[in-house]
Amino acid sequence: MFVPVDGNMTLDLEGMIEVLQALKAPLMIPMHYFSTYTLHRFLERVRQNWTVEISEIPSLVVSKTSLPATPKVTVLPGN
DSSP states (O other): OEEEOOSSSSOOHHHHHHHHHHHTOSEEEEEOOOSHHHHHHHHHHHTTTSEEEEOSSSOOOOOGGGSOSSOEEEEOOOO
16 A cells, blocks of 8 residues: 655545554655655654565555465655
8 A cells, every 4th residue: 555644635644544554555655745754754654563674666566365464564765
């Protein structure tokens, strides 16, 4: 699931966490963060609930069989 984490144009941070908890997505990828501050604020909060992985490459191949057994957040590098 792609997660808009800007906290302004979509949901605020706590509202987004509430949606993520309800949807129970196995893989969450942050998007729409316009500064490192916004991303880090999101990551600090989600670490309370889920594992966070920072990828070194800007792409990810996902299939039903490759989804994590426990939910996690994966951050892809890029602008």
